[in-house]
Amino acid sequence: MATMLSKLAIMVLVVTGGHDFERDAFFSLFQGYDDIVFKEVAQPEANKMLESGEAAKYDVIVLYDMWQDITEPQKKAFVKLLEEGKGLVALHHSIASYQEWPEFLKIIGGKFYLNDREEDGVKYAKSGVEFGKQIEVKVNKDHPISYGIDNFTITDETYKGFRVAPDVNVFLTTDDPSSGPQIGWTRTYGKSRVVCIQSGHDSKVYNNPSYREVIQMAIRWAAAPKGLDPLFNGKDLSGWEKVGNAKWTTEDGMLVGQQSEDGGVGELLTEKSHGDFVLFVDYKVAWPANSGVWFRYQNPNKAYQADILEWKDPVCWTGTLYCPGKMFLAMNEDPKLVKKEGWNTFIIYTYGDHVVIFLNDRKVADVHDTTTDSGKIGFQVHAGKEFEKMKITVRNIAIRPL
Numbered sequence: 001m002a003t004m005l006s007k008l009a010i011m012v013l014v015v016t017g018g019h020d021f022e023r024d025a026f027f028s029l030f031q032g033y034d035d036i037v038f039k040e041v042a043q044p045e046a047n048k049m050l051e052s053g054e055a056a057k058y059d060v061i062v063l064y065d066m067w068q069d070i071t072e073p074q075k076k077a078f079v080k081l082l083e084e085g086k087g088l089v090a091l092h093h094s095i096a097s098y099q100e101w102p103e104f105l106k107i108i109g110g111k112f113y114l115n116d117r118e119e120d121g122v123k124y125a126k127s128g129v130e131f132g133k134q135i136e137v138k139v140n141k142d143h144p145i146s147y148g149i150d151n152f153t154i155t156d157e158t159y160k161g162f163r164v165a166p167d168v169n170v171f172l173t174t175d176d177p178s179s180g181p182q183i184g185w186t187r188t189y190g191k192s193r194v195v196c197i198q199s200g201h202d203s204k205v206y207n208n209p210s211y212r213e214v215i216q217m218a219i220r221w222a223a224a225p226k227g228l229d230p231l232f233n234g235k236d237l238s239g240w241e242k243v244g245n246a247k248w249t250t251e252d253g254m255l256v257g258q259q260s261e262d263g264g265v266g267e268l269l270t271e272k273s274h275g276d277f278v279l280f281v282d283y284k285v286a287w288p289a290n291s292g293v294w295f296r297y298q299n300p301n302k303a304y305q306a307d308i309l310e311w312k313d314p315v316c317w318t319g320t321l322y323c324p325g326k327m328f329l330a331m332n333e334d335p336k337l338v339k340k341e342g343w344n345t346f347i348i349y350t351y352g353d354h355v356v357i358f359l360n361d362r363k364v365a366d367v368h369d370t371t372t373d374s375g376k377i378g379f380q381v382h383a384g385k386e387f388e389k390m391k392i393t394v395r396n397i398a399i400r401p402l
Contacts, residue, residue, distance in 0.1 A: 010227045042065075
């Protein structure tokens with residue numbers, strides 16, 4: 001289960017420099033996977049690649065440097081890449097990079113202070129380090145990076161007193177007093193999916209199987225939907241079929257569905273059926289809305305749907321798992337998970353009778369059900385005058401068969 005976001009080759013640029021490390025053991029973290037291909041570039045050459053545009057050909061940038069020098073053009077190039085959606089994974093001592101660049105804290109969501117300093121009128125003490133500490137890592141299984149991974153113990157260099165932004169999504173923690181409590185988190189910056197993992201000093205942790213799994217899953221999460229097979233070509237509806245009279249179009253490389261001018265409604269479904277898979281969907285809707293992502297759809301009475309709605313009885317929200325004839329198999333009861341004015345992400349996993357749904361990197365459904373084991377994937381425009389102005393826009397839909 002924990003290897004769910006993998007298929008096509010993900011091109012990874014590994015940035016080093018400014019800090020010694022055990023080279024062979026570290027680079028083994030990226031070896032042995034048919035979907036991860038990496039290249040090392042040491043500083044200052046890595047920042048030159050940002051400015052020249054050469055870094056843009058990689059899907060994910062992994063930071064394992066501890067570097068301070070960065071020019072204004074390099075900063076602008078770095079931010080531009082992230083605004084366009086480049087995946088980023090920051091490991092261990094990279095949290096101490098760019099002490100004089102405030103934006104870097106906003107990018108990775110954390111900062112280790114090399115010296116006492118004041119920022120925005122707040123005084124921060126120099127962060128602390130302890131070596132060779134054995135700590136228990138507690139895993140949040142509601143996050144797609146760490147779903148399926150149990151708590152584990154590592155021996156590592158720990159940091160204490162580092163800063164963590166309040167809006168990050170934490171998936172790894174520890175209670176050990178030698179460390180800050182939050183040691184793994186994600187966030188978005190621009191269109192970029194960003195991961196920061198504090199752990200990772202030497203071979204004692206590199207060789208830990210659970211840590212290795214976290215790193216590969218972090219890369220896949222940051223890369224998504226890269227590494228998956230696109231279902232929509234961004235140009236036309238090739239590979240899709242309309243059911244009903246809803247209006248389905250392509251606009252600016254995105255898929256758009258809404259009621260037709262005369263109130264027509266219906267579905268847009270893939271021509272092919274899919275059984276066991278990981279499905280990645282980026283979408284937004286104009287509210288009020290009643291829509292959803294169909295999967296394992298055989299007919300209107302035999303299918304599953306990751307709902308996009310606000311339901312009154314029983315009260316539930318987008319991310320609820322609907323099954324015709326059985327109603328809701330699992331309900332999202334937290335409206336704060338839904339970004340009503342922006343882009344949302346579904347990651348849907350099916351394997352045998354197991355169905356798991358993540359909405360914006362929070363698990364909202366985890367059930368076993370045998371209603372259908374395969375079928376089509378698609379989207380719905382629901383009937384109702386109250387939804388006549390609803391519009392669902394999909395910018396990414398990609399799949400990995402399992």
